[in-house]
Amino acid sequence: MAGTPDSSSDLLRTPLNELHRALGAKLVPFAGYEMPVQYKAGILKEHLQCRRSAALFDVSHMGQVRISGAGAAEALERLAPLDAQGLPEGRIRYSFFTNESGGILDDFMTTNAGDHLFLVVNAACKQADFARLKQAMPGGAECELLEDRALLALQGPKAAAVLARLDPSVAELGFMKAGQADLGGVPAQLSRSGYTGEDGFEISVPADRAQALAERLLGEAEVEAAGLGARDSLRLEAGLCLYGHDIDETTSPIEAGLAWAIGKRRRAEGGFPGAETILRQLAEGPEHRRVGLLPEGRAPLREGVELSDGTGHKVGRITSGGFSPSLERPIAMGYVLAALAGPDVGLNAELRGRSVAVTTAALPFVERRYHRS
Amino acid sequence: MADLYFTDEHEWISVEGDKATVGITAYAQEQLGDVVFVELPEVGSSLEKGAQAAVVESVKAASEVYAGVSGEVTAVNEALVDDPAKVNADPQGDGWFFKLTLSDSGELSGLMDEAAYKSFVEGLG
The missing domain is CATH 3.30.1360.120 (Probable tRNA modification gtpase trme; domain 1)
Structure with missing residues (x-):
């Protein structure tokens, strides 16, 4: 690493x-x-x-960041497509920092804690995220990494x-x-x-x-x-993305199936890095999409394994894969050409010199059981 | 009475005459964690000393099992295909991987005995 x-x-x-x-x-x-x-x-x-x-x-390795003061929410919105200004007090939203080409620099959670916004960012990205936030903050705002x-x-x-x-x-x-x-x-x-x-x-x-x-x-x-x-x-x-694997600087939120996390007002107004590319993909559809993948047999297919169609053409790549303890079988996620992203599409992967059948599947693999009040 | 040998790749080799049984050590399964998949060699295939003979996958990662000695595969432990957890439960018994007919028993002299392997593992911290 x-x-x-x-x-x-x-x-x-x-x-x-x-x-x-x-x-x-x-x-x-x-x-x-x-x-x-x-x-x-x-x-x-x-x-x-x-x-x-x-x-x-x-998960204490993750970065806990507090931003506060006049203009802090607006500054965060210049880095990420969430509606930080419209986030009600006590609510949490998932979002991501984007780059100019529409890729993802990190994903994070934002809480409106009343007198400040509280962010939880990935450990490997926290120094870069903190520097990015600090630079974006206007004179009256503060940014603190809570160590x-x-x-x-x-x-x-x-x-x-x-x-x-x-x-x-x-x-x-x-x-x-x-x-x-x-x-x-x-x-x-x-x-x-x-x-x-x-x-x-x-x-x-x-x-x-x-x-x-x-x-x-x-x-x-x-x-x-x-x-x-x-x-x-x-x-x-649960079909959730791992930064640095399923999402990174080369994957857009639209390709990753994360359009739901882009605020309605932000879709209309833009004003975040890579907005042109991201909003165009949102309207026209991306070239690739993140999908669930079910390998046949018991051998796990892991990150980096390439996927091909029936004629041998390369159509995608696995970004996360392993063994599902709940389903007692291998599962994976990856990107495939958008036309092949529907469920139950048959693909092939190469594993140690032999071909393994892989079928696309809807995510999540195991039903999410979040609390509904 | 079988003689027990060990490799520095954490395989054990139990030898009786020119027949050998191969598996991974208790230390190796401990390091791997829960084993979820084992890929075994084909019966009848010839393995060269040092070549990849099998693959063992834990939840986290895939690892290769090497042939510590050269020979022809005479049997594989099919039970591991349906129940790979045997490798964790009994690595030096029910969790064996494959059996060989040795092609050069002289190769055994380059391997460790149980006492030497024990101190080798202790040296790994």
Whole structure:
């Protein structure tokens, strides 16, 4: 991985590093951090734990950014196609920073926290995102990378019941809404959102309180720790994009099937990087589209595998692929020519010198079970 | 009584006369994590020492299994196709990969015995 220090001593550690070690985590370098890829249970069990009950993830490596002051929302809108000015207080929106050619520089969540906007960005992009935001802010606005906060994700069908035990007000929070909570004496900023396809919460807390809260949550019978391995297989089943793989500087939001995240007013007005290309693709349709892919047999097809049609012409490429613990079969995502993007289109992939049949499929692979209030 | 040999690629080779059984070590399965797919060689194929003999895939990644010795494949563990988790559950027993007839038993002298492999793994930290 580019930019990843090769010695573990150069790696950054999250506030939960000691806890990961105590839990027997397998620690790996990820985006400059030493992160748990799995614990003793292993990825399959951790994945199913999240689908069936609740799993706790440390996502403190991600960037938490606060922007505030006059003109902050307008400045964010010059970098990304979300309706930041029209975002109601307590609401969360998904968006992405775009470049002049209509590609994606990073994807992120924005919360209107009342007196400021709170952003959660990808770990590998956070310094670049912060620099981009800082440069865009007008004189009266402020931009701060919150390095004294940890971020936990409690995900799964039992997540809400577990958190409500610590603060009953949690139960009333709707999907993609944010609020404050008192989690056993730890002041937390809660978002009812996540990256698994399940109901769940992302919990921002002061770094020095993170371990106590994590231990408290892991003490609940429904909760087990899960690592980045399960986080990846969960988001793949849920059909969610991983930055740097399924979306990057060369893929547009329209190709990626993310047009839903472009605000109505922004479609009409433009005014974000690459608007011309993105809005043209929105009107005319893109050349390629992101699709789900089901390989025949049991062998996983992974990122980088090329896809061809019945006549041997190259028609696309896999951007994420692996084994689905819920479906007990390989699944993948990738880009194909738009004409072949409908479900049930038969394609071929080459794996270790032999041809494997692949069928396009609608996303998600596993139904998302977000909280509907 | 079979003799047990190990490679620095974390395969074990159990040898009786000129017959060998090959699999991956407990350390290897621990490093891989949950095994979800195993691709085995064809019965009757000839493997050269050091050549790719099988593929083992975990949730996260694909890894190659090399032939630690040369020989002809006489059997493969078909049970791994439907139940690859056997590799995790019993790597040095039910989780075996394939059997060979050795073409050069002299190659065994370049491999590690159990004690040497144990200290090799300890040296990996």
